[in-house]
Amino acid sequence: MTPLLSARGVTVRYGSLAALDGVDLRVDHGQRHALIGPNGAGKTTLLDVLGGATRADGGRVHLAGRDVTRLGPAARARRGIGRIHQRPATWSSLTATENVVVAALPHAVRPGRWRPGAKRAAAERTAGVMLERLGLRDVGGVPAGRLAHGQRRQLEIAMALAGRPRLLLLDEPAAGLSAVEVGGLVEFLRNLPRAVAVLLVEHRLDLVYALCDRVTVLRDGRTVATGTPAEIRASGPVRQAWAEGVS
Numbered sequence: 678m679t680p681l682l683s684a685r686g687v688t689v690r691y692g693s694l695a696a697l698d699g700v701d702l703r704v705d706h707g708q709r710h711a712l713i714g715p716n717g718a719g720k721t722t723l724l725d726v727l728g729g730a731t732r733a734d735g736g737r738v739h740l741a742g743r744d745v746t747r748l749g750p751a752a753r754a755r756r757g758i759g760r761i762h763q764r765p766a767t768w769s770s771l772t773a774t775e776n777v778v779v780a781a782l783p784h785a786v787r788p789g790r791w792r793p794g795a796k797r798a799a800a801e802r803t804a805g806v807m808l809e810r811l812g813l814r815d816v817g818g819v820p821a822g823r824l825a826h827g828q829r830r831q832l833e834i835a836m837a838l839a840g841r842p843r844l845l846l847l848d849e850p851a852a853g854l855s856a857v858e859v860g861g862l863v864e865f866l867r868n869l870p871r872a873v874a875v876l877l878v879e880h881r882l883d884l885v886y887a888l889c890d891r892v893t894v895l896r897d898g899r900t901v902a903t904g905t906p907a908e909i910r911a912s913g914p915v916r917q918a919w920a921e922g923v924s
């Protein structure tokens with residue numbers, strides 16, 4: 678079966694440093710796939726390449742069999758790639774609801790018959806559903822800049838889901854969250870429909886093993902190993918990479 682996402686030979690150079698050096702990655706439909714590795718291994722760079730924010734110096738990216746290598750972030754979002762950043766990217770002066778409406782608008786279903794404001798109304802309905810699902814209903818009218826860090830993280834997830842992604846790229850979603858918030862996040866991701874595949878960068882191995890069915894290990898811009906969580910746990914090179922540099 679054609680994978681949902683296929684990256685082949687992805688290379689990114691910053692001067693003499695190869696942040697990524699010929700990385701291959703495959704994410705299947707509905708898969709929960711973790712990307713782990715020491716600091717500086719290239720994990721965020723790979724998410725940036727897959728989401729279209731960084732143009733690779735070499736390699737190709739296919740989404741559901743279509744070459745998206747040359748597409749930017751907005752075009753990839755329209756094709757089903759949603760992105761959550763290490764630092765939540767929201768519009769601070771807009772309310773939580775407005776943030777999700779803006780994210781939902783390009784994807785709002787066109788009504789059969791044209792009437793003014795129908796698309797906006799559909800986006801507002803989507804926003805209401807997403808805020809409810811992420812436990813943000815009570816703060817819908819609060820500007821995003823005034824939300825707590827954990828709430829902004831949830832808001833960014835609501836915004837990404839409003840874009841109806843087939844693949845959600847999550848960069849350290851648990852960073853800066855309280856234990857209770859992490860519990861809520863894990864529960865939420867567990868319950869996410871399998872129509873959405875997840876590629877998760879995460880340092881916390883307990884979360885990786887709780888959530889993911891596939892793990893890829895990067896080190897110095899290269900793939901060290903890929904396998905099931907059990908295979909990765911048992912892998913010597915992986916334990917060594919970990920001992921040498923993960924924070």
Ligand SMILES: Nc1ncnc2c1ncn2[C@@H]1O[C@H](COP(=O)(O)OP(=O)(O)OP(=O)(O)O)[C@@H](O)[C@H]1O
Pocket residue numbers: 691694695696714715716717718719720721722723
């Ligand atoms: N814009 C940039 N300019 C120069 N070097 C960069 C740039 N972005 C990343 N790098 C370098 O590329 C390498 C990979 O960085 P990246 O942030 O992808 O690693 P990471 O695995 O996500 O690390 P961490 O776990 O610390 O977030 C690092 O050596 C980093 O310093």
